[in-house]
Amino acid sequence: MPLSLLRWSIALFILCLLAPTAFASEERRRSMPPPSRKKPAARKVDPPRQLVRISGGEHLRRDAATAFEQMYSEARGAGLWLWVISGHRSWKEQKYLYRLYRKGLGARAARPGRSNHQRGTAVDISVGSTHTRTYEWLAANACRFGFRRTVKSEPWHWEYRPRTTLVPSPGQDCLGRLLEPPVPPEGVATPSPS
Numbered sequence: 001m002p003l004s005l006l007r008w009s010i011a012l013f014i015l016c017l018l019a020p021t022a023f024a025s026e027e028r029r030r031s032m033p034p035p036s037r038k039k040p041a042a043r044k045v046d047p048p049r050q051l052v053r054i055s056g057g058e059h060l061r062r063d064a065a066t067a068f069e070q071m072y073s074e075a076r077g078a079g080l081w082l083w084v085i086s087g088h089r090s091w092k093e094q095k096y097l098y099r100l101y102r103k104g105l106g107a108r109a110a111r112p113g114r115s116n117h118q119r120g121t122a123v124d125i126s127v128g129s130t131h132t133r134t135y136e137w138l139a140a141n142a143c144r145f146g147f148r149r150t151v152k153s154e155p156w157h158w159e160y161r162p163r164t165t166l167v168p169s170p171g172q173d174c175l176g177r178l179l180e181p182p183v184p185p186e187g188v189a190t191p192s193p194s
């Protein structure tokens with residue numbers, strides 16, 4: 001057998017050996033479902049390391065808890081209680097609430113891993129409606145403490161986002177309304193027109 005023919009035979013032999021595997025993997029690729037266009041699976045939210053108890057018994061991440069307590073005591077000064085229904089939630093709690101929601105048995109709840117309650121930076125405050133004194137106070141003041149509403153359909157849900165929450169200009173509240181000048185204490189003479 002000439003040498004070149006021998007080489008060709010060997011090459012052909014190797015090709016025959018490899019071909020079925022190559023075709024098989026091609027076949028496998030084809031039978032696999034096309035890449036999903038859905039968002040990738042939610043990443044588990046790591047539980048915040050430092051949870052702190054806030055007024056009312058719920059817990060928040062330390063920085064959010066400090067800001068909340070300041071807001072809470074200022075609201076108390078205005079004669080209001082900020083009653084927190086839900087603060088930090090564990091993965092298990094979020095999963096439970098999400099299941100209730102999916103069954104139509106509970107309020108709207110985010111898929112586990114997608115809720116800032118799991119980060120300990122969200123609070124659900126009992127506000128009643130958007131026409132109560134509590135809600136109106138929050139709308140006018142919460143931004144000064146780094147809290148703001150993030151879900152349009154949930155007036156009770158407030159999140160601590162100090163970096164992206166705008167602080168009002170001096171003399172204005174969170175809604176851009178002018179604040180009334182402070183009333184001078186009794187005994188202090190107010191300038192009268194002469």
Ligand SMILES: [Zn+2]
Nearest residue numbers: 122123124157
């Ligand atoms: Zn909430």
